[in-house]
Amino acid sequence: MNFKEHFGIPAIEPVEFLDIPLNGDIEVFIDPFLIANNRHNRMFNDIYRQLKAFFVKLNQDFISTNDRHNGLIFLDNLHEPNEYHLGYSASNKGAAISNTRAEAIFIALRNNRFARAGVTITNEAHNVLLLVTGIGQDIMSDTIANVCRDIFSAFTLEQCIKYGISTESFIRHFFNPLTGLWETVRMDLPTYQGKCIILLPKTIISSVRSYGNHYNHFVAGNYIAKDILDGKIAVAPDGSYIRTLKDGTKKALIKRIVETYGKPKDELIDFVLEYGSSLESFLDYAKEHYPAIDFSDFR
Numbered sequence: 634m635n636f637k638e639h640f641g642i643p644a645i646e647p648v649e650f651l652d653i654p655l656n657g658d659i660e661v662f663i664d665p666f667l668i669a670n671n672r673h674n675r676m677f678n679d680i681y682r683q684l685k686a687f688f689v690k691l692n693q694d695f696i697s698t699n700d701r702h703n704g705l706i707f708l709d710n711l712h713e714p715n716e717y718h719l720g721y722s723a724s725n726k727g728a729a730i731s732n733t734r735a736e737a738i739f740i741a742l743r744n745n746r747f748a749r750a751g752v753t754i755t756n757e758a759h760n761v762l763l764l765v766t767g768i769g770q771d772i773m774s775d776t777i778a779n780v781c782r783d784i785f786s787a788f789t790l791e792q793c794i795k796y797g798i799s800t801e802s803f804i805r806h807f808f809n810p811l812t813g814l815w816e817t818v819r820m821d822l823p824t825y826q827g828k829c830i831i832l833l834p835k836t837i838i839s840s841v842r843s844y845g846n847h848y849n850h851f852v853a854g855n856y857i858a859k860d861i862l863d864g865k866i867a868v869a870p871d872g873s874y875i876r877t878l879k880d881g882t883k884k885a886l887i888k889r890i891v892e893t894y895g896k897p898k899d900e901l902i903d904f905v906l907e908y909g910s911s912l913e914s915f916l917d918y919a920k921e922h923y924p925a926i927d928f929s930d931f932r
Contacts, residue, residue: 634656650788650834651832651928658719659718666919668759670920676784684781687810695739704735708739714775716830717831718830738772744767759844786805793822803819803820804817804818805820848901848904874889
């Protein structure tokens with residue numbers, strides 16, 4: 634039983650929201666890269682700014698100062714956001730619903746060279762997902778869902794008004810970027826079996842992605858390959874990384890370059906330091922190559 638079916642919206646009716654199952658979860662995630670790359674949309678820009686305010690607060694007040702006690706209290710507000718019905722199934726939640734979630738996030742950021750040093754790169758949610766070991770797509774998605782619950786609730790209410798769906802009042806928490814505090818507010822939301830539902834714009838939803846692997850290939854193809862071809866990186870003349878075509882053109886063998894020069898997630902910072910423009914360029918690359926899920930064939 635999906636949302637559209639339960640609330641009488643025709644299956645063929647195109648909608649802005651993700652049509653979630655009401656008796657379980659769909660294995661997709663809120664994607665911070667899609668949010669950052671669609672800031673021309675006012676709502677997505679609000680989400681981006683609210684997320685950034687959250688990470689600025691977290692990094693400045695607790696991570697760079699190593700204030701573990703208050704940092705864990707701050708992060709304890711990241712509860713399992715069941716009203717969204719997305720993520721892994723209840724039997725496979727893993728670290729996302731662990732009692733040590735707050736501690737895992739704190740440790741992950743504290744162990745990151747950029748976050749620990751107060752470098753502003755880790756104030757961007759998509760960079761945290763890419764560069765911070767221990768924070769994967771499931772935890773980041775849940776973090777966004779909690780931090781921006783007020784924005785998503787307002788979107789949900791708009792959809793309910795549009796389709797004539799009744800709502801009830803619930804008290805829920807969110808992160809207020811103006812005060813820098815977690816606050817509670819009444820939110821008018823639809824219900825199913827007595828529990829509230831929050832809808833998400835489907836244009837910021839992705840399936841499981843390994844952005845670390847994508848970034849490795851991007852750097853290999855756009856930076857390391859160029860350095861090899863230009864002679865800035867010395868390689869053995871055995872054709873391991875370069876193939877000469879019949880017309881004399883030299884072509885870098887990206888797959889082999891990745892195999893040799895690729896880095897695990899905890900070392901991707903080295904690429905950022907060596908190739909300063911790669912991070913912003915990768916964000917642009919991701920916009921073109923890693924779009925939201927196409928739900929046109931879903932029913």
